[in-house]
Amino acid sequence: MVGTEDPVLWVWHPSTGRQTIIFATPSNRGWLFLWSPGGQGSAEEPELAAAALRQALETAQG
Numbered sequence: 001m002v003g004t005e006d007p008v009l010w011v012w013h014p015s016t017g018r019q020t021i022i023f024a025t026p027s028n029r030g031w032l033f034l035w036s037p038g039g040q041g042s043a044e045e046p047e048l049a050a051a052a053l054r055q056a057l058e059t060a061q062g
Contacts, residue, residue, distance in 0.1 A: 011035075013057035020057065 007024035020035045024043060031043035039056045041049025 011053065011057075013054070016058060018057045020053075022053070 009022045009024075010019065011022060012019035020039075022033050022035045025032055025034060029042070033041045033043060033049045033053075035053060035056065037056070039052060041052050043049070
């Protein structure tokens with residue numbers, strides 16, 4: 001976790017070394033996880049959000 005009370009998480013992919021910060025934010029559809037570059041996933045489906053995040057960190061250009 002990053003910070004003290006903010007809903008922020010720093011993650012990295014162990015094989016690629018790519019990393020990002022994930023923010024949790026309320027939306028009109030409930031809570032969303034947001035990460036760079038342009039990724040998002042529903043907090044109601046954390047498994048799908050984690051899979052999308054993993055894909056982004058495996059294939060990110062950089």
